[in-house]
Amino acid sequence: MFDINKWQALLDIAVWLQLGTAFLETIYMLVLSGIFTVILGTPLGILLVLTDKGQLLENKVVNIITSIIVNVFRSIPFIILMVLLLPFTRWIIGTPIGSTAAIVPLIVGAAPFFARLVETSLREVNKGVVEAAISMGANVSQIVRKVYLPEALPSIVSGITVTLIALISYSAMAGLLGGGGLGNYAIIYGYQLFNTPIMLVTTAVILILVILVQIFGDSLSKKLDKK
Amino acid sequence: MIKLEKVKKVYQSNKQNVVALKEINLEIKPSEIYGIIGYSGAGKSTLIRLINMLERPTEGQIWIDQKLMNQLNDRDLRFARQEIGMIFQHFNLLWSRTVRGNIAFPLEIAGLPKEEIDQRVNELIQLVGLTERADAYPSELSGGQKQRVGIARALANRPKVLLSDEATSALDPKTTDSILELLQEINKKMGITVILITHEMHVIQKICHRVAVIDDGEIVEEGSVFEVFTHPKKSITKEFVKQVTETKMVDETLRYLPHDSSSYILKCGFVGETANKPIISQWVKTVNVDVNILEGNIQYVQDASYGTLLIQINASKDKLDESIAFLQQNGVEVEVVEDVRYQ
């Protein structure tokens, strides 16, 4: 464990440059997959709520189908999902390897998860306020845009925080399939080259990233919450 | 203006039917404040929510201004709703918007241009007296202030009808009165028709012109507030009237009276004009009896006064009959109260 030569590797500027590149790759994967997860997951969450029994667009068939799709993708372990999606990823991105390619399974894995979080957030919106909007003659789209989403925003931001943290851990796994990023870097040095110090440093960077996302997300959610 | 014809509402829940309204017939005139009073579960909320179609009637018809509400298509119903304001017991404001934002909300829904919204919001903020608090969030307001926002929001699109579902039930008595006064002022100023439901007779007494008593899904009594107040017919109506007229003291007063078999206790009701005449002193002189006033109160209903006196007289049966005749001739309502001690 305590091999002085391996610790000396930390003095090598090249190691830090590689670490920096890996860090940027992770951020790249996080930002892109985060954005698409929110873009895809939010409407899914809205659909889950609105088509439910007694809701504005009650529709049993759509509700059950959406629910099944969400549950299926949410239940497949991410590492298996990645492999299953290889042909699909190749078809969309052109290649199944690299940071950009990793974004596809990240989105497919995280969007259903986020959809459920959005669903929970929307269900917490006071029914009375929705009713007040209906009594004013609002249509469904106005109710979604002006009542559901703004009222649930603090809670949705918390959901985004949780999802981003899940994405950090997924993206580390994506490293296994050559996705690059901090996960990949930790695995190469820690598992393949047995350089424990570099692996520890990389892990620390991941940890700090998680903590920063959490702190930032919590404070933003709190700031938005006027309740 | 507003007419409900043979309206019935049955809720279906878990294969079990709940008949919330049996057969409601109701007519509300333009610019009146119409109160509907009943105990919890009587069907008040169901009734008021039928008017803007938050609930659909199982049977019957609901007319507003010659418009058959329950047959409008979705689009027409949304426009019709913009002409009906509604306020709620728990205010139902948007937490995420300030006072200003909440009042602007219905105007945004109606699709008004930004400048017009700003101008109208300012007018409304002033109308409900919240100029100082325009940029506060609902969580920073008191209950009364929240309801003022609710009222401003309900009035934003200049509706012809205002529905109030227990709007003062979550407020303390003083705040209740200030909100009721605001509603009354708005009714006078704008001629808006107000329909309010409540379980408190005080609310009816203070601002309503006409009242309906609802019990177990049926309207059991209806009329002008003054008439219902002074001459309640059904026992449930009498209970509601008691909420405000009779102090609990009456029974107590009677209980502690010295036992005297030759005395009678009269409950006298003075309506309108008679309340302002010196009838008692004339009675004492004319019939020559001794009277002892045990308790009295005067109520004001719709700008008219209605007084009740509890009087003990020491007199023979003849004198008693003579007294009753005299009082009745002078327009006083008289009732001989059974002495509680013999009950």
Ligand SMILES: Nc1ncnc2c1ncn2[C@@H]1O[C@H](COP(=O)(O)OP(=O)(O)O)[C@@H](O)[C@H]1O
């Ligand atoms: N959505 C509903 N589903 C089933 N039953 C209902 C529903 N809403 C009201 N009820 C029933 O209808 C009756 C009248 O309720 P409501 O109109 O709320 O009375 P109130 O407002 O006078 O307290 C009650 O028995 C209540 O349980």
Ligand SMILES: [Mg+2]
């Ligand atoms: Mg109710």
